[in-house]
Amino acid sequence: MRGEGEITGPVRNKPKGGMPGLEGWLTSEDSHSAISFERRDRHLEIMEAPERGLVGNGAHTHKKVLESLAHLKCISTNACSMHKKQGELEAMMHQGNYDIVAITETWWDASHDWSATIDGYKLFRRDRQERRGGGVALYGRECYESLEIKYTDDGVESVWIRLRADKADIAVGVCYRPPNQSSEVDEAFYKQLGEISQSLAVVLVGDFDLPDICWEYNTAEREQSRRLLECVEDNFLTQLEYTSQIRSQITKDFCCMKEYVERQERNTLMFIEQEQKAAQEKTEETIHQLRGEANMLTDIKAQTSDLPERQRYKGSPSAMTKMTLDEKLNVAKTAVEDLKRKLEILLLEYAQQFPPVQPPDLPQETSVCSLPPASAAKNPEAMISSQLSQWAADVTFDVRRVYERLAIAAQNRTVTVSSSPTDYKPSPNRFCISQVMCSQSFSAGCHYWEVITNASDGWAVGVAHEIIGKRDKLGRTEHSWCVEWLGSKKQLSAWHRDQETLLCKDKPLKVGVLLELQKKTVSFYSITDKEMLLHTFEINTSHPLYPAFWLYSLERNGSLTLSHTNRR
Known part of the structure; x- marks a missing residue:
C-alpha cells in the first residue's frame, strides 16, 4: 500500500x-x-x-x-x-x-x-x-x-x-x-x-x-x-x-527541478522573442519616419539650390534601438550563464556525495570522433597524421616504469592489462598501481604524441615529473596533469592536484597531447580527421616531463597504443 x-x-x-x-x-x-x-x-x-x-x-x-x-x-x-x-x-x-x-x-x-x-x-x-x-x-x-x-x-x-x-x-x-x-x-x-x-x-x-x-x-x-x-x-x-x-520521491523531486528549468527556459526564450519583436517594430517605425523625412528633403532640394547641408543624425534611432535590444539580450544571456554555473557547482557537489556506480553490461561508449570504433580497432598502429604532426615525438613505454600487471608489447608501443603478473626485472621506480610512463622526457621545445584509447573503457592520458611517486595516481599530485575517461560514469574529466574539471565531451577514440614548454602549457585533443581541443593546462616547472598513462580495472583486458611518428 x-x-x-x-x-x-x-x-x-x-x-x-x-x-x-x-x-x-x-x-x-x-x-x-x-x-x-x-x-x-x-x-x-x-x-x-x-x-x-x-x-x-x-x-x-x-x-x-x-x-x-x-x-x-x-x-x-x-x-x-x-x-x-x-x-x-x-x-x-x-x-x-x-x-x-x-x-x-x-x-x-x-x-x-x-x-x-x-x-x-x-x-x-x-x-x-x-x-x-x-x-x-x-x-x-x-x-x-x-x-x-x-x-x-x-x-x-x-x-x-x-x-x-x-x-x-x-x-x-x-x-x-x-x-x-x-x-x-x-x-x-x-x-x-x-x-x-x-x-x-x-x-x-x-x-x-x-x-x-x-x-x-x-x-x-x-x-x-x-x-x-x-x-x-x-x-x-x-x-x-x-x-x-x-x-x-527522488524521481519526483528531479522532475520538479527539470520542470522548473524548462519553465525558466520557456520564459527566457519568450522574453527574447518579445524584445526582438518590439525592436523590429521600432526599427520599422523609424525607417518609415526617415523615409518621410527623406522625401520631404528631396522636395525642398528641388525647390531651392541654396539648401544648407542636411544635418546628420548624431545617432541612428535604429542603431540606438538595436543597442537597447543587445543590452537586454546580454542581461538574459548573463543570467542564464550564471544559473548554469551555479547548477554545475551544485550538481558536482551532489555527485561527490555518492561512490562511483558501475552498472553491469555497459553499452559501448559514444564518441565524438568520426572514425568508427571498428575502423580504429582494425588499425591500432595508425600513423600520426594531424596538423600537429610537425611536432611529433617518437615515444615508447618504459619497462622500468610500468605496473607488473600491465604487459608491454609491439615495440613498446602497446600496453595491455595482463591476467597475471609479468616477469619484469626488479626496478625501484616501478609503479604499484595500474600506470606506466614513457622512456622519453622533454624539458624544452614543442612536442606532440597520440595514443589510441578505443580499446579501454577507463584510462588517463597525461604528463608527469619523473619524481611522481610509485603510488601517486596521475593528475592527483602537483607534478602531474591528465585527461581521464571513466566508462562507468561515462564522464571525461581533466585532473591536476586532485582537482577535477568536468569536460562536456564524449569519449575520444584517440587522444593527442601537445606539450609546449616555451608557452608553459600542455593541451589535450580528441583526434579524428581533425583536432578538437579538450582541455589546456598551464604548467610551471623546470623538471623534465614524461608522457604518462593510467588504465582502469584490471579485469577488463583494456589496452592503450601509441601511434607511430609521421613528421611533416
Missing part, C-alpha cells in the same frame, strides 16, 4: 521468530510471507527488487506458503494509461520472466479486449465503468493454477485472485483508490479485504492516494486515512519498508 504516490511506506515489519523482513508488498501477518516488488510511477521501466523472500514467525502450518512465495518473481506498476505501452510491458515480462504482474490505472475499456492478452499469462482485470481512467489488472503465469475471486459491482477498483503455487494457496490482490473516492466505496473494499484475509494468506498491492498517512508513526490527519490504518490493524496486515518510496 502507499501513502502519497507509493505502493509502500516506511513502517518496518517486526517479524516474530527472528526471520528477516523483506521490502515489498503489504502482506498479512497470518501468511508469514512477503513478496518483494519494485516499481516506478508513470511509465513501465520497472526494475526487479534486489530482495526476494519472506517474513514471519516460521509457523509449521504455513511452511508451504513460505516455500511457495519465496520462489515467486513479481512486479507492480502504476501505468497511468497502458496506451502504446502494451508492447513494452510484454517485452519486459518475458525478459524478466515474472510470475505475477500487477498494474494500476490501466485506463482500459472493452476496446482493449483483443490487445491486452499476453502469451503464457492469464489476465484478470477490472476496468472503470462509464468514465475515463482508473482500472486494475493482474497477470498470472499460466503454469500456476489461479482463479478470480469475484465481487459484485460495488465501485471498488480491485482484482483478487486465488493462486496455487506448489500446493499452497494465497490471495493476491491489486487495488486502485482514486483521490476523490467516497467513504462508502472505501468500506466496500475493506469488507473485501476482511473476508479474504479470514481464510487465505493475503498479499496486497495498490495505489491508495492518501498522502496524509505517516507510516512511520502510523498516524493520519483525515478520517478516511485513519480508517485505512484501522483496517490494516484489524486484518493483521504489516506495512514493509520499501526502497521504491525513496526512488519515486
Whole structure:
C-alpha cells in the first residue's frame, strides 16, 4: 500500500521468530510471507527488487506458503494509461520472466479486449465503468493454477485472485483508490479485504492516494486515512519498508527541478522573442519616419539650390534601438550563464556525495570522433597524421616504469592489462598501481604524441615529473596533469592536484597531447580527421616531463597504443 504516490511506506515489519523482513508488498501477518516488488510511477521501466523472500514467525502450518512465495518473481506498476505501452510491458515480462504482474490505472475499456492478452499469462482485470481512467489488472503465469475471486459491482477498483503455487494457496490482490473516492466505496473494499484475509494468506498491492498517512508513526490527519490504518490493524496486515518510496520521491523531486528549468527556459526564450519583436517594430517605425523625412528633403532640394547641408543624425534611432535590444539580450544571456554555473557547482557537489556506480553490461561508449570504433580497432598502429604532426615525438613505454600487471608489447608501443603478473626485472621506480610512463622526457621545445584509447573503457592520458611517486595516481599530485575517461560514469574529466574539471565531451577514440614548454602549457585533443581541443593546462616547472598513462580495472583486458611518428 502507499501513502502519497507509493505502493509502500516506511513502517518496518517486526517479524516474530527472528526471520528477516523483506521490502515489498503489504502482506498479512497470518501468511508469514512477503513478496518483494519494485516499481516506478508513470511509465513501465520497472526494475526487479534486489530482495526476494519472506517474513514471519516460521509457523509449521504455513511452511508451504513460505516455500511457495519465496520462489515467486513479481512486479507492480502504476501505468497511468497502458496506451502504446502494451508492447513494452510484454517485452519486459518475458525478459524478466515474472510470475505475477500487477498494474494500476490501466485506463482500459472493452476496446482493449483483443490487445491486452499476453502469451503464457492469464489476465484478470477490472476496468472503470462509464468514465475515463482508473482500472486494475493482474497477470498470472499460466503454469500456476489461479482463479478470480469475484465481487459484485460495488465501485471498488480491485482484482483478487486465488493462486496455487506448489500446493499452497494465497490471495493476491491489486487495488486502485482514486483521490476523490467516497467513504462508502472505501468500506466496500475493506469488507473485501476482511473476508479474504479470514481464510487465505493475503498479499496486497495498490495505489491508495492518501498522502496524509505517516507510516512511520502510523498516524493520519483525515478520517478516511485513519480508517485505512484501522483496517490494516484489524486484518493483521504489516506495512514493509520499501526502497521504491525513496526512488519515486527522488524521481519526483528531479522532475520538479527539470520542470522548473524548462519553465525558466520557456520564459527566457519568450522574453527574447518579445524584445526582438518590439525592436523590429521600432526599427520599422523609424525607417518609415526617415523615409518621410527623406522625401520631404528631396522636395525642398528641388525647390531651392541654396539648401544648407542636411544635418546628420548624431545617432541612428535604429542603431540606438538595436543597442537597447543587445543590452537586454546580454542581461538574459548573463543570467542564464550564471544559473548554469551555479547548477554545475551544485550538481558536482551532489555527485561527490555518492561512490562511483558501475552498472553491469555497459553499452559501448559514444564518441565524438568520426572514425568508427571498428575502423580504429582494425588499425591500432595508425600513423600520426594531424596538423600537429610537425611536432611529433617518437615515444615508447618504459619497462622500468610500468605496473607488473600491465604487459608491454609491439615495440613498446602497446600496453595491455595482463591476467597475471609479468616477469619484469626488479626496478625501484616501478609503479604499484595500474600506470606506466614513457622512456622519453622533454624539458624544452614543442612536442606532440597520440595514443589510441578505443580499446579501454577507463584510462588517463597525461604528463608527469619523473619524481611522481610509485603510488601517486596521475593528475592527483602537483607534478602531474591528465585527461581521464571513466566508462562507468561515462564522464571525461581533466585532473591536476586532485582537482577535477568536468569536460562536456564524449569519449575520444584517440587522444593527442601537445606539450609546449616555451608557452608553459600542455593541451589535450580528441583526434579524428581533425583536432578538437579538450582541455589546456598551464604548467610551471623546470623538471623534465614524461608522457604518462593510467588504465582502469584490471579485469577488463583494456589496452592503450601509441601511434607511430609521421613528421611533416
